[in-house]
Amino acid sequence: MNVRTRFAPSPTGPLHMGNARTALFNYLFAKKEGGVFVLRIEDTDKERSSPEWEKDLLENLHWLGLEWDEGEGKEGPYNPYRQSERTEIYKEYLQQLLEQGKAYYCFCSAEDLEAQRQDQLSRGVAPKYKGTCRELSKEEQEKQLQSGKSAIIRLLVPEKTITFKDLIRGEIRFDMGLVGDMVLAKDLETPLYNFTVVIDDYLMKITHVIRGEDHISNTPKQMVLEEALGFPHTIQYAHLPLILGEDRTKLSKRHGDNSVTRFRKEGYLPEAVVNFLALLGWNPGDEREIFSLENLVKEFSMEKVQKSGAVFNMQRLDWINGSYIRQKSPKNLAELAAPYLPGVSIDAIEKVIVLYKERLRKLSEIGELADFFFKEKLEYPKELLKWKQYSDKDIEKALQTVEQILSLIPEADWTKEVLGEILLKEAEKIGDRGYLLWPMRVALTGKQASPGPFEVAEVLGKEKALARIKSAISMVRSNT
């Protein structure tokens, strides 16, 4: 069997981490099976869909490296892949259902229906359409239609039990008697989700529908529709566990901004996001934690997918991201970090960023951490220069010693190795390296925490380093 999966988002908002994980699992499964990964845009909701969100979706999917084989920008044998361009196709099937009497026009007003639903809910009964218009004859329907009365199209849902085998959860059974006649379309030109999905998955020869657990209850509805349309039940379903917020409810806007764009802007690497998302609900069965997309494809198996929801754990993402940052080449890292140090050349960033490879959890941190390299004048409290219980006089002396030593080192020897050798020898004499090195480091960086003084001095260059030492000396001297 030629496996075909699809990711079918609706462009009604930014691509968020939950969607991205669904896309990822569809991608992994398809690739693992040597199949095809389809991207279909489900923009039947004209009010909420927008090209802006579709663009966000495409961009972020590209960024994550989840390239689709068919769909927007790729074409494919089942064009078009955007539902708003498939209206004619849906219309035909709608008409067929209507003609066969498997679907009917419903003239109940939205207000009445809503009132009914509220009433049922308050009585503790399962909300369900009563089927008021179900008994209307074809002629009666036609007459009402002619009179211009607004109508929607419903499917005649039989009272039967629908069973399907979920790849992750096993057999799931639903009593359709509890569901009621579902709405297929607002009119012939405005089909709804549950209807278009069935048509497209069939037409596009989708073999595996991999989606969030929140779609479990849509599955029997879609299967009943398949039966009405005369489509065979060949689709295999796999309902993924939900990604949860700290409060263990479905991840949503309530939990803050979980858009992929947000993580991208904060300096998370796509390979880290992919790795993190894959481990949310899936594991390799052994103790490995770090996986490239390529390796995920090799290792992925649906049997290893978890059944219960997984809490989104930011610390874990940070850790994974840090580990990917440490693997990057300085050049590559510099390019990636450039947006966080505006106005600084890539070459300059590259020199600096090597000092931060071990310190970054996300790229955006570089701005605040390394800003002192690019400033003319450092601002920091005088007390920061203090090492242990040494007095101002001692600190001043230490800094002067450093200044003296540094000024004697020729430009050509201005490397962290030479600097370290000479300064360390001097510091050893005192028996407390920090006495010399702490004030020096603070003088150069103005920070409580930073890379070591020798490496910082090297990157800064002799002139700048000396100037900073001098300015620290005058700061200690002053009594302000």
Place this chain on the structure above:
RNA sequence: GGCCCUAUCGUCUAGUUUGGUCUAGGACGUCGGGUUUUCAUCCCGAAAAUCAGGGGUUCAAAUCCCCUUGGGGCCGCCA
């Protein structure tokens, strides 16, 4: 309220199919220590799950069966 899904450290999870090797393993985070001029990296160590609870089957149960409870999802002319 109805229907459906689900249940191992705070979190992500291994182990459940084929009961015994599990006095339950790893990772993140936390805490302590080492390296070190600071921070981070790296290394070492610790705390952390009476395997949701109860009952049963069995020589033996996290693993099999039953019940209960908790958590979640869905009940739209959204997707």
